[in-house]
Amino acid sequence: MHSDSLLEYVLVNFRWVFVVFFLLPCTVMGKVWATFEKNLWSRRRLTGLDHEKKVKNIQCEVRHRNVYAPNRVMCTARPSWRSMTLADMTYKKCMFNINVHLDEMISIDSHNQTVRVEPSITMGQLIPILIQSGWTVPVALDMEDLTIGGLVMGIGLESSSFKFGLFHKTCTRYELITADGDLIICSKSENPDVFESIPFSHGTLGFLTAVDIRLMPAKKYVRLQYRPISSLENIQSSLISETLDTENNDFVELLIYSKNEAVLMTGQMTDGDQSTKNINEIGRFYKPWFFKHVESFLLSQKNAEEYIPLQDYYFRHNNSLFWEIQDIIPFGNHPVFRYLLGWIMPAKVALLKLTQTDTIKRLYDEHHFIDDFILPISCLKKSVEKFHEHLNIYPIWVCPAVLNPSHGLVHSHASVDSMYIDIGLYGEPNVSNYNSGIAKDLELFVLKLKGFKMMYIGTHLNMHEFKKMFNHCLYQRVRMQLNCEYNFPEVYDKVNKKVRR
Numbered sequence: 001m002h003s004d005s006l007l008e009y010v011l012v013n014f015r016w017v018f019v020v021f022f023l024l025p026c027t028v029m030g031k032v033w034a035t036f037e038k039n040l041w042s043r044r045r046l047t048g049l050d051h052e053k054k055v056k057n058i059q060c061e062v063r064h065r066n067v068y069a070p071n072r073v074m075c076t077a078r079p080s081w082r083s084m085t086l087a088d089m090t091y092k093k094c095m096f097n098i099n100v101h102l103d104e105m106i107s108i109d110s111h112n113q114t115v116r117v118e119p120s121i122t123m124g125q126l127i128p129i130l131i132q133s134g135w136t137v138p139v140a141l142d143m144e145d146l147t148i149g150g151l152v153m154g155i156g157l158e159s160s161s162f163k164f165g166l167f168h169k170t171c172t173r174y175e176l177i178t179a180d181g182d183l184i185i186c187s188k189s190e191n192p193d194v195f196e197s198i199p200f201s202h203g204t205l206g207f208l209t210a211v212d213i214r215l216m217p218a219k220k221y222v223r224l225q226y227r228p229i230s231s232l233e234n235i236q237s238s239l240i241s242e243t244l245d246t247e248n249n250d251f252v253e254l255l256i257y258s259k260n261e262a263v264l265m266t267g268q269m270t271d272g273d274q275s276t277k278n279i280n281e282i283g284r285f286y287k288p289w290f291f292k293h294v295e296s297f298l299l300s301q302k303n304a305e306e307y308i309p310l311q312d313y314y315f316r317h318n319n320s321l322f323w324e325i326q327d328i329i330p331f332g333n334h335p336v337f338r339y340l341l342g343w344i345m346p347a348k349v350a351l352l353k354l355t356q357t358d359t360i361k362r363l364y365d366e367h368h369f370i371d372d373f374i375l376p377i378s379c380l381k382k383s384v385e386k387f388h389e390h391l392n393i394y395p396i397w398v399c400p401a402v403l404n405p406s407h408g409l410v411h412s413h414a415s416v417d418s419m420y421i422d423i424g425l426y427g428e429p430n431v432s433n434y435n436s437g438i439a440k441d442l443e444l445f446v447l448k449l450k451g452f453k454m455m456y457i458g459t460h461l462n463m464h465e466f467k468k469m470f471n472h473c474l475y476q477r478v479r480m481q482l483n484c485e486y487n488f489p490e491v492y493d494k495v496n497k498k499v500r501r
């Protein structure tokens, strides 16, 4: 066997050896260190004063760059491997990197029901603190390592987005350091144009240093109903009617397992009562991967209901990285593995990314598809048929989200709030003619249907097509107002496939 193909064979079939015996222990050591560090060195809530000091340091860094390197546009110094994307952000190498790694919670304002956080705090750090204090956020993301800053500057959605919209819709105030090094506050009443333009701007209007997020009281459980459905027509109509029922539903999510089979999940936050049975703590290390658990209802063809602890529900896809981990540890869902080593899962995405070799990267580029498309909900059937023909990847993640008709980059195309769906496709395509060129065709298909695309993976669209997809009018005006032109790149300069590889 040629040495290259031997290497590929080993990487594809035996990456688990490295992951199980090296990466997972490293992940555990990282967790122990993080807990130790937090308890020993910073057994204190961050005070407003500490935060101000850190903000002043960033302002100094920006002003220093304005004097000594005015020709290099700026981006954050967050290393590419830490970011929740498959791609390498190669633009970081030639831009001026500003260190904005602020990762603490600043304060909870129970009266106004908001929490103020620094942008690099992750969902995995924030949610447990909030739940312990009796609060939660309306849109809690499903992967522990996503940061608040990343979700505002990219976009984020979850199974409660059909009610509350994209993650940034639950944010009420941003603190931003501009190209000149000034600190400005943006909200609906202060700098409203900047406030509207920040979401999805990918750090091209300034550096976020704090975000206020709306809070709501947390309850103990999510009462989750599972409903197997067959035929795409039924799947689409059932999903539409559940998203309209905002009185009864707090969460709506759909997993499609084949062209005509899906499980629709609807949930309500509840404290339960003494008669509450059927509690399923899906977050326990020995529990099966969530998508496999859901599939079991499809196989039994029975409706079912369970009470899932709130935090377990939020991070239900974290352990299996949706279904991506099965390509890396194929036996990860086997009971023997779960009971013996499940407690050290999940592998940290950042470590997987940091340690992947060029060959693994190439294999993913050539044989793997990961992307999310946001389309009007009425296009579900048409889109699944298209994705089936060109990719044939299952399961498919479908998450409804309401979009508003704003002047921001991502907005509803109608003049009223409209329901969209995120369609997430993650896995190895099962079609004989797959090549990575198909990705561009799919993006054009989505553009034609007046949809959008998440940008964590990057885009093959050209600048003109990209500007058709995302409304740049207000964004360009705000860029002029904030003197961004020679100081920050445009969004397209950060998300096109030439710089995100």
Ligand SMILES: Cc1cc2nc3c(=O)[nH]c(=O)nc-3n(C[C@H](O)[C@H](O)[C@H](O)COP(=O)(O)OP(=O)(O)OC[C@H]3O[C@@H](n4cnc5c(N)ncnc54)[C@H](O)[C@@H]3O)c2cc1C
Binding pocket: 008, 011, 012, 013, 014, 015, 016, 326, 327, 328, 329, 330, 360, 362, 363, 364, 365, 366, 367, 368, 428
């Ligand atoms: C990009 C990518 C990365 C993966 N990384 C890992 C990993 O790190 N660890 C792990 O345990 N599993 C990984 N997998 C899963 C792995 O591909 C499957 O477990 C394996 O391919 C199943 O083999 P099969 O016998 O079903 O062959 P099939 O999947 O039917 O493959 C048919 C042919 O394609 C070749 N082939 C399939 N996938 C690849 C690939 N990725 N690169 C080159 N040739 C391929 C096979 O060698 C075979 O000749 C990865 C899959 C992909 C697509």
Ligand SMILES: NC(=O)C1=CN([C@@H]2O[C@H](COP(=O)(O)OP(=O)(O)OC[C@H]3O[C@@H](n4cnc5c(N)ncnc54)[C@H](OP(=O)(O)O)[C@@H]3O)[C@@H](O)[C@H]2O)C=CC1
Binding pocket: 074, 075, 076, 077, 078, 082, 083, 084, 085, 089, 100, 119, 120, 141, 142, 143, 145, 146, 147, 148, 149, 150, 151, 153, 154, 155, 156, 157, 158, 202, 203, 204, 206, 207, 208, 209, 454, 455, 456, 494
């Ligand atoms: N369920 C969901 O909705 C999921 C969403 N995602 C995607 O993942 C991304 C978030 O991942 P994460 O690793 O947290 O973030 P990233 O490091 O990927 O950052 C995303 C963007 O936000 C910018 N950014 C981050 N922090 C700041 C800041 N303080 N000031 C200015 N700009 C900032 C980054 O700028 P720069 O380039 O300068 O670093 C980058 O362009 C989003 O794009 C999101 O869409 C991924 C998985 C799931």
Ligand SMILES: CC(C)=CCC[C@@H](C)[C@H]1CC[C@H]2C3=C(CC[C@]12C)[C@@]1(C)CC[C@H](O)C[C@@H]1CC3
Binding pocket: 084, 085, 086, 321, 322, 324, 349, 352, 353, 356, 360, 370, 372, 424, 426, 454
């Ligand atoms: C819910 C939404 C909107 C998106 C979910 C996306 C995730 C499935 C991907 C985001 C980052 C991806 C990475 C990988 C798998 C898929 C994601 C978690 C890897 C772990 C795959 C293995 C590689 O070696 C490293 C990848 C890092 C990023």
